Amino acid sequence: MATSVKLDEDLKNRIQHLAEARHRSSHWIMREAIRDYVEREEKRESLKQDALRAWEAYQKDGLHLTLEEADAWLEKLEAGDDVELPKCHI
Template sequence: MATSLKIDGGLKSRVQQLANIRRRSAHWIMLEAIQQYVDREEARDWLNNWGTDDETTVPECHK
């Protein structure tokens, strides 16, 4: 699935600088950031429902 992402020049520059320092591609840096964000949000949703009638199963560990 191809997805396009528009980011401002300042953020683009910061991502590229970080990619250079980490010896990774800017693409890798952005994918890692998105994955961490999604994992964190899924865990937060689960915690907010923990112990309620709407409680769901524990989110899958992706690591």
């Protein structure tokens, strides 16, 4: 699918300079930049939706972990311990 994007001269020149430095085409640089942006924004949207679902679940049932409980669990994971997620409580 061909798509055109209007860019100002400064940005065009920056892309061209980067393409030359990387021994790539301007098209490749723009395609990679758009792909990276879309992937990052998809992850951000997914995180946002996860947070909204968690908030809705909390409002419904009140189950949660405290910050201290979550931090202690994460510290154990970082240390390489094979620990399960603590039980949520009201």
